[in-house]
Structure formats: C-alpha cells, structure tokens
Amino acid sequence: MADDVKSNPDDELTAEGGLPDGDLVFKAQQGDLQAFDELVERYHGKIYGLTYNMTSNREDAEDLTQEVFVKAFNALPRFKGKSSFYTWVYRIAVNKTINYRKKRNRKRALSLDQFDQEIKTDDVYHDLTAKGSPLRNLSLSELQKKLNEALQTLSEKHRTVVVMHDMQGIPHEEIAKVVGSSVGTIRSRLFYARRQMQTELTEFMK
Amino acid sequence: MSKPKGRVAAEDPADVLLRQLLHLKKYERPEAARITRNKQNIMREVREANSQKRWSLGDLLEVNIPWFYAEPRYGIALLFIVFAGLQLWGANSREESRNRTGIYMPGSTVTSYEQTSAIATNGTSYAKLPSNFHLFPDTPQGDSSIKFVGRLEEKK
Structure with a gap:
C-alpha cells in the first residue's frame, strides 16, 4: 500500500499548482497569516487522520489537531527548513499525541467517525464480506x-x-x-x- | 490502495487480511462541518497568538538574518569580530576618558597594600613606606638613634 504513495509529499502538493511549502513557510515566518492558513488547509486532513487513528476518539483528535497547528505556528520562527514542513509538523503531531495519551494515563472510550457509504463500492470490502468470510455476518x-x-x-x-x-x-x-x-x-x-x-x-x- | 489480489499468492493470508481491514479504516471520515469548525478554531487561535506575540531579539534575528543560524560558523565568526571590535573600542575609550578627565595618577609616591605577599604568606603584610615619608616630627637634636614612641604633647 505504502509503495503506491509518492515519496515526497511536497512534490505532490506543488504539482497541484499552489506555492511550495517552503515559500508558504517563509511567508508565514514573516507574519503572513494567509500563508499559514494555506498550510493548515494542506495538512489538516493528514494530521487529523494521524491523531484520530492514534486515539480512536474524534474529540481528542480535534483538540490535538488544533494544538499541533498552534504549536507549529508558535515554533515557526525556529523552523530552519532542515526537514520538510510536512516532516516537521508530523513530528510535532506524533509527540503531542503520545504526550497527550500519557497525561490522560487511562484509556478513553472510543468515539468514532462514521464510515463513508462509499465503502460499499470498495472491492476490498466486497471481498471481506463475501460468502465464507468470517466478516460476513x-x-x-x-x-x-x-x-x-x-x-x-x-x-x-x-x-x-x-x-x-x-x-x-x-x-x-x-x-x-x-x-x-x-x-x-x-x-x-x-x-x-x-x-x-x-x-x-x-x-x-x- | 491498489487492489492487492495480484500479490495474494506471495503473501501470508493473515497479512493480506489485516492489510485489507486496515484499508477499510480510510473510509472513516469526519463530518465536513466539524472539520470546517476545527480549521476555523485553529486560525482563530493562531490570530490570537499572533496578536499577543512579542518578538524577542532572538526571534527577530532568526527571521531577518536566517543565515546567521543556518550557518553557525559564520555566526560564530561574526560574533568573534563583534567581540574583538568592542574590546578595541572599550580599550580606546578607557584611555581617552583618562586623558580627558585629567585624573591625577600619582605613581610611586603612593603607598599600597601588598596583597600578593599577604596571600602567599597568609600573614599580615605591611605597606612599604616611601623614603620621603615622615610619620613624626624630626627627632631631638637630629639624633637618629633615638626612637620616638610617645605622643607629642602640645606646648603650653
């Protein structure tokens, strides 16, 4: 599955026509909030996906996503560009999520997002629910x-x-x-x- | 994810099944309204943080002269040059201020406490008196062998 994904996510995003991450980061460092908004728009889904799957709790995931981006904004002047913005913000997200869970020190109840109805058109789903599969029922x-x-x-x-x-x-x-x-x-x-x-x-x- | 049927034969069925199950998790999707609200909350908090932000000197330097931080050796070299310049400037100012203010530096006629010998012997060290120093009035009849030990009484 992973091999199908492009190895450099920045290239993928630049190819879509927007400014490269590096330019947006530079603008945001100069105080351009519009540029930071663009970065939030670009990576919100991925960071939310990471925090949601790490916690299996959508309220926690929303809080964590918010904390991650606010922390990234505050730490932006110290971002040297040695790694891509994508790697950097992911690192913040992983560390924040792990610390968040440690602080809670107990398992939270699951609070899950709904499955999209699109799942029923997926071939894998059809295979898994086919006759004879333990998932059938x-x-x-x-x-x-x-x-x-x-x-x-x-x-x-x-x-x-x-x-x-x-x-x-x-x-x-x-x-x-x-x-x-x-x-x-x-x-x-x-x-x-x-x-x-x-x-x-x-x-x-x- | 591409359909994994082509690789099934080469892989452990349990691995394939797990991969398929995890693949289904990508269909867990948050409500669009919640996500929009979350993004708005993020930007609201960012704007608040931005309005309250006090730029420290370090932050300003980092933003305005990033090469200073990106290439530490140049930064260190610059700091060294600045430090050497300040030293030179400081030395010149000290000399200049001494000349301008006209502070009299008496030199050898002033007694001084010999701190170094006191430290070396851990004993009391007395200051050396200059040759022209007179603690008491002249000795009677100019006899240098007579030591004056008392106080001089005032003539009535």
Whole structure:
C-alpha cells in the first residue's frame, strides 16, 4: 500500500499548482497569516487522520489537531527548513499525541467517525464480506469497533508506525525521519505491530 | 490502495487480511462541518497568538538574518569580530576618558597594600613606606638613634 504513495509529499502538493511549502513557510515566518492558513488547509486532513487513528476518539483528535497547528505556528520562527514542513509538523503531531495519551494515563472510550457509504463500492470490502468470510455476518459498526480496539492494544510506538504506514501510506524512510529512528527499527516495529494486531483480530484471521 | 489480489499468492493470508481491514479504516471520515469548525478554531487561535506575540531579539534575528543560524560558523565568526571590535573600542575609550578627565595618577609616591605577599604568606603584610615619608616630627637634636614612641604633647 505504502509503495503506491509518492515519496515526497511536497512534490505532490506543488504539482497541484499552489506555492511550495517552503515559500508558504517563509511567508508565514514573516507574519503572513494567509500563508499559514494555506498550510493548515494542506495538512489538516493528514494530521487529523494521524491523531484520530492514534486515539480512536474524534474529540481528542480535534483538540490535538488544533494544538499541533498552534504549536507549529508558535515554533515557526525556529523552523530552519532542515526537514520538510510536512516532516516537521508530523513530528510535532506524533509527540503531542503520545504526550497527550500519557497525561490522560487511562484509556478513553472510543468515539468514532462514521464510515463513508462509499465503502460499499470498495472491492476490498466486497471481498471481506463475501460468502465464507468470517466478516460476513458482522455489521460495519461492529467491524469498526473491533478494528479500533485492536489498534488501541498496541503501544504508542507500534501504533504510530501502523497508522503512518498501513493507513496513511507514508514510506518507511519518512516515518524514520519523523520518529527519529532507523528504517530497520521502523520495519521491525511494523512487523511486531502487525503480528500483535493479527492476534487481537484472530477471529477474523481463520 | 491498489487492489492487492495480484500479490495474494506471495503473501501470508493473515497479512493480506489485516492489510485489507486496515484499508477499510480510510473510509472513516469526519463530518465536513466539524472539520470546517476545527480549521476555523485553529486560525482563530493562531490570530490570537499572533496578536499577543512579542518578538524577542532572538526571534527577530532568526527571521531577518536566517543565515546567521543556518550557518553557525559564520555566526560564530561574526560574533568573534563583534567581540574583538568592542574590546578595541572599550580599550580606546578607557584611555581617552583618562586623558580627558585629567585624573591625577600619582605613581610611586603612593603607598599600597601588598596583597600578593599577604596571600602567599597568609600573614599580615605591611605597606612599604616611601623614603620621603615622615610619620613624626624630626627627632631631638637630629639624633637618629633615638626612637620616638610617645605622643607629642602640645606646648603650653
């Protein structure tokens, strides 16, 4: 899945016709709030997706997304451009989410976004609900709950890797830059996390 | 995600199934209204933060001369030059102010406490008196062997 995603997200965004991230960051550093608004527009979905899948709670995800962008704005004068804005803001998001969870020190109840009806047109969904599949008799909401619960059993580090790679399609190298580990460590965490999730979802794995 | 059917044979079925399940999570989508509100909240907070922002000297330097931070060696070299310049300027001003104000520096005629020997011996060190120093009036009849130990009484 991840291999299908472009390795440099900045290129992808620049190709759409907007200003490159670097230019927007420079303008925002000079006090141009319109430029920062553009960056928020560009990365809100990804940061929300990360925080939502890390917490499985949409209210927490909204709060965290807000905190991430406000922190990024306040720290913008110290952003040197050694990494892309995308990597930098992701790093803030990962650290904030992990700290947020530590502070809470207990599991929050799941509060999930609805599945889009578009899911019913997905081939993978059809395969999973086909005759003979253990998922055949499971409702969408039950499936969603099981999946999120399995995700929440992972440690923060393992969940981060699964969310970024298997859900958001970010390549190993980018994840390594964000979390500050080697590519080998990322692969190893991913392997372990998948095994643990398979154990949690063992009833569907038969 | 591309449909993984082509790779199924080469992969562990459990891995494929997990990947398919995780793929479904991308259909969990927040309500558009909530997202719009969230973006508005972010920008409102950003505007507030911006209006209350007090730029420190460091921030101003970082924004206006980013090369200073991006290339630390140039920054350090510049700091060294500035420091050396200030030293030179300070030394000149000290000399100049001394000349201008006309402060009299008596030199060798002034007694001074010998701090260095006091530190070395940890004992009391007495100042050396200059040769032209007279603590008491002249000795009687100019006899230098007589030591005067008392106080001079005033003549009545």
